[in-house]
Amino acid sequence: MKLAELHKESSSEWSKKAGELEGVIKALETHLTQVEDDYKEKLGKETLAKSDLEMEVANLKQKIQKCELDLENSRKSGEMSLVPFTNIAAEPANLSDTPMKEMSLSDDVNRNDLMIVPRVPSGVSGTALAASLLRDGWSLAKIYEKYQEATDALRHERFGRRHAEAVLERVLHEIEEKAELILDERAEHERMVEAYALMDHKLQQALLEHDNFENTIRNLKSELKRWERDHFIANKEIDDLQKQVAVLLKECQDVQLRCGSSVPIVGHGAASTSISNGMSNAENNNHAHMTFNDINGLVQQNVQLRNKVHMLSTDLENKGVELRESFQIELKRITDDAASRVEKVMKKSEEQAIMIESLHRSVAMYRKLCEEQQKTRSSIENISSNLQDDGRNDLMVLFEGSQEISKKTHEQVSERARKLDEELTKLRTELMSLRSERDKAVLEASFARDRLNGFMAEIDHQRKEANSVSLRNAELMHLVVDYEKRLRESSDSMQALEESSRKLSMEVSILKHEKEILVKSERRSLDEVNSLSERVHRLQATIDTIHTTDEVQENARSMERRNQQEYIKRLERDWAELKKEVQEQRDHVRVLTLDKKNAFEGCMKQVEDMRQELQSSWKASSDAEARAAVAEAKCSDLEVKLKSKRIIFRDGGHDNSAVNEVNDELFRLKEELEKCKEEAQANNNYMLQYKEIANSNEVALKQMESAYQDYKTESEMAKRSLEDEIAKLRSKLSEFEKSYVMKCEEAASAIEVKEKDITTLMNDITILRNEVSQKVSRIENLEVELASSKSALDEQCKRWRSAQDNYERQVILQSETIQELTNTSKQLSSLQQEMAMLRQTADAHKAENDALRTSGEQEKIELVKEKDEALRKYSELNDQNKILHNRLEALHIRLAEQERGIAGLSSQRTDSHGEDDLHGVVSYLRRSKEIAETEISLLKQEKSRLQIELESALKSSKEAQDLLRSQADSARSSMFKDEEFKSLQLQVREINLLRESNIQLREENRHNFEECQKFREEVNKAKIEAERLNKILLEKQVYAEVCTKDLDMKKTEIANLNQRISELVENSRGVDLNTYETMKGELQNIKSTLRENSVELERAKNLLSERDIAIRNLDEKLAGCQSELGAREKKLNDVEASLKSEIDRQKKITFTYKKKVEVLMREKADLIKENKSLLKQIEDLKSSNLTFFLFHVN
Secondary structure, three states: OHHHHHHHHHHHHHHHHHHHHHHHHHHHHHHHHHHHHHHHHHHHHHHHHHHHHHHHHHHHHHHHHHHHHHHHHHHHHHHHHOOOOOOOOOOHHHOOOOOOOOOOOOHHHHHHHHOOOOOOOOOOOHHHHHHHHHHOOOOHHHHHHHHHHHHHHHHHHHHHHHHHHHHHHHHHHHHHHHHHHHHHHHHHHHHHHHHHHHHHHHHHHHHHHHHHHHHHHHHHHHHHHHHHHHHHHHHHHHHHHHHHHHHHHHHHHHHHHHHOOOOOOOOOOHHHHHHHHHOHHHHHOOOOOOOHHHHHHHHHHHHHHHHHHHHHHHHHHHHHHHHHHHHHHHHHHHHHHHHHHHHHHHHHHHHHHHHHHHHHHHHHHHHHHHHHHHHHHHHHHHHHHHHHHHHHHHHHHHOOOOHHHHHHHHHHHHHHHHHHHHHHHHHHHHHHHHHHHHHHHHHHHHHHHHHHHHHHHHHHHHHHHHHHHHHHHHHHHHHHHHHHHHHHHHHHHHHHHHHHHHHHHHHHHHHHHHHHHHHHHHHHHHHHHHHHHHHHHHHHHHHHHHHHHHHHHHHHHHHHHHHHHHHHHHHHHHHHHHHHHHHHHHHHHHHHHHHHHHHHHHHHHHHHHHHHHHHHHHHHHHHHHHHHHHHHHHHHHHHHHHHHHHHHHHHOOOOHHHHHHHHHHHHHHHHHHHHHHHHHHHHHHHHHHHHHHHHHHHHHHHHHHHHHHHHHHHHHHHHHHHHHHHHHHHHHHHHHHHHHHHHHHHHHHHHHHHHHHHHHHHHHHHHHHHHHHHHHHHHHHHHHHHHHHHHHHHHHHHHHHHHHHHHHHHHHHHHHHHHHHHHHHHHHHHHHHHHHHHHHHHHHHHHHHHHHHHHHHHHHHHHHHHHHHHHHHHHHHHHHHHHHHHHHHHHHHHHHHHOOOOOHHHHHHHHHHHHHHHHHHHHHHHHHHHHHHHHHHHHHHHHHHHHHHHHHHHHHHHHHHHHHHHHHHHHHHHHOOOHHHHHHHHHHHHHHHHHHHHHHHHHHHHHHHHHHHHHHHHHHHHHHHHHHHHHHHHHHHHHHHHHHHHHHHHHHHHHHHHHHHHHHHHHHHHOOHHHHHHHHHHHHHHHHHHHHHHHHHHHHHHHHHHHHHHHHHHHHHHHHHHHHHHHHHHHHHHHHHHHHHHHHHHHHHHHHHHHHHHHHHHHHHHHHHHHHHHHHHHHHHHHHHHHHHHHHHO
16 A cells, blocks of 8 residues: 555656656757758858868969969069179278278278268378478469369269269169069968968868768767667567556555455546446445556656656756856866967067167167267368368468469358358258157157057056956856766766666566567467468459459450451442442543544544535636636627627628527527526525535634633643642651651550560569568568477566566665655755856856957957057158158268368367267167166066966866866766676666567567568569559550551552552543543542541541550559659658758757867967967068168168
8 A cells, every 4th residue: 555655646746747858858859950950051051161162272273373473473574673783882880991092893992982081091191291292393273273173073973972872772772672572472472372271271171070070970870770779678668667567566456455455545536536437346445446557657657757857867967068068168268368368468578579679779770870970070070180280381381472372262262161151051950850850759759658558557457357257267167066066966866766766677577578579479470370361362362353354355355356357348348349430430431532532533524524515615616707707708799799790780781690690699698698697696605605604613613622722721720639639648648657657666665665664573573472482481480489489488477476576675665766756856956946046157257258358359459559550650750760860861971071171160069969969869769778678577577477377277277177087086986886786787788688689589570570561462463563564565466456457458548549540640631521520520539538538547546545545544553653662762761861860960969069169269260360460560560660771771
């Protein structure tokens, strides 16, 4: 009863924790999906970045090649433009030691040319020289003229030297500009080379990272597979344990009831009472006992609570690791910031040291210049004093002999004095301007000093802030250490609880699990035998149906063949009847042509007879006319004779006999005339009749000719139309032939494709048969293993009885574990509260760090601005110094020219002014040197102090790490002290390994059996489909043969028609109207036959299209089978993708931390590069300023 109450309490607690853990699991799943999407996006970005980097590398290579070409061209042009320039200026130390000699191209002459006044040899004095010249016959005027000539020559030489110096300076300036350009190009080339090297290095790093990522992906995949196996096995073990615990609890309850203990077990609520309604004991008693389902539910809740405890422990560990990493990252960042600041301070101190060294050099140069100027002035004073003394003595000696010369010299001296006074006034004004500029420079230097003091104060402030940050970091480290200690203690307690619960659950679940597995295997074997018998019956039924379908199809084919044969016979009969009709029509056409010829010949004979009769009648009429003409002539003669005889009779009388004779002759002649007239009239009438007949015959002939011409035109038109129709028919026939050839080719290709498909299906069937045979052998082996497992089952039953004895002990231990779990839950709540507090403190520290970062960045920007202003002022001071140097040189040159003709007082004044200016410059430089030395000493002190602070911080970090390591070692040693715990762990591991191996074997057997079933079903389906396709192919082959025969028949018919058309064309050349009409009738018949043939062709096309549709349906069915296979492959791919996604999620968690570290390292590298570039720029500016300054000084 106590155990049941403890189970109820634990189940209530575990149900609450299960709800919480389900929420946590859902949140983790969403987080994993988000991480997977991020990783995919990052992979896409990395591929794009890689392609961009490759493009940039190609562009950089092209730019490097261009820069190299430009450098070579610039070098060539520089070598061409360089002028041999040697010995332009010498060292300033040797300027005062070389004597001035004649103008030559040697080094000594060049050194003397640089001097302001040439030196007189030390062994010869001016008086001795003048005395020697007077002895030799030189007069004072001549000496003065020579002196003037010498001075003019000296001036000319100086002017030439200055001009040459100016030219050389220009050349040097051009050379320096070109050298600067070359140096800039070299620097750019070096930068490009460095950038290319960096890009190459980055590419190599990216490739290495890619390889590392691939390796990690593979490792994570293997780990994921291992974890999945462990998870699956653990779930199975948990289910088995649940069932075993439920069975054991039920058995315990039964034992209690048998022993007679009537203590009721309190139910778990309304659900437990509703579940136990079917129990007879619950109906009789008022208080319901615990049922099997209630116990099973309690066990499941217990398992869920254990899983939640595991999850919470892992979450706590992960959070502790994340906090450690975050604090370590912040520590590194703070130490890096401090190191970067120290580096900046050191760089500034180095820059200031370089500036001080440059100032020392400039002071040394000024000192040398001042010494050289003092030496030159002392030599000039000595020469001027000697010249004055010698001039006075010479004037006193020569005054008596040359007053005119003295007047001229006095005038020249007075003019020269005026010029010198004017030049002195100019020099004084220039000195005043230079002094004002010097005062401005002093003020600017004081302003820069104040700025430096401000910078130093800011650096002190930053140092104080760094110290405060380091103190805060130390406090945070102490907090982290305390939190880690608490986490370790909680994790140790949780692990101990989990291990104790595992020990209790593992030993209970072994025997029952194996027993159930054996029962399941027996059931599966029986089910498989039943399924195999059912499949055999199904196969027999399918074979019978296939035979019946074959018989039906053969009957259908025979019927189709009979119908086709009858149809062919009908067509042959029709063709024979058409042939007979065509022959009859041909005979009729021949008869008509003969009748036409005979009629034409008779008409022509009649026309000829009529022509002959006309000719004969024409001849008779002409004869009659001739006779009439003769009779008329005779009548006229007789009338003439009668008239003459009458006259004679009137005149004299003749005999009556003569008169009578004449009268008789007249009477005869009259009769003959009448006869002739009658004959003439008859002939004329006859002629008129013949003319009418001839006209009618001519009209008939004309009609016959016009009709003949019309017949010819109509026959020609008919010929043309027939030829056109024949051409159209031929084109149609060619098209039909082409389409028939195309369809034959398509049918052949389809047949080949289907034959290939059939061969592949047969191969697949053979493969499947082999696989089925192999799996049958496997099934036999499995049956053997079943027999062996049954023998092993008895042994396991014995073990199970021994395990029942140990069960009561384990239940008591479970109650203790439940109490410990309640304590751990309380500790977890307290730890969560502490975690919330620590998170709040960490957020506050983060905010403070962000504020410090922003302030540091602002200070950095202000420092950069002040640095730029200081550089600008430094460049302005350099420019002013250059201007001062140039003016000083001009003053020295002018003073050297003027000091020979001016009195000693004026020369002393100018010397005093110049010396005052130089002393002021020297004092200013000394002050700047002292200030710089003090600043250097202060910076060195700061550097030493910062180094000490860094060392102390590093020591403290090392000590903290050592403490962490020692604590971790102590925790590990405390975890693994007990030898018994280790031995139990080893035993549990061995049992787990045995279980895993058994479970894997069972899963493999089950999987193989399922695959065998699937393959058998697929083989049966493939066989059915192959048989069906073979039948369809045979039908289509028969149909194709029939179609080929039909097409051959139609080709022969078309050939016969073409022959008939050719014969008709030949016969139509001499056709009459009747033949034309008969031909028209024949054409109409031919057209009707062609229409019938086209209808038949359309029917054949329809049949072909129907068969094509059947083929397409078969192809679609094949595609459906392929799609099913593709769907199965997709399912496999989805499973693989899910595995990959889980691997990617775990990778992303590690990849984010790596990226954070890389980003920080990149930022550090970028800062170092910026510092280096700034240092290089400062060094370049300093070197350029120094070179320029030295050039002007020289």
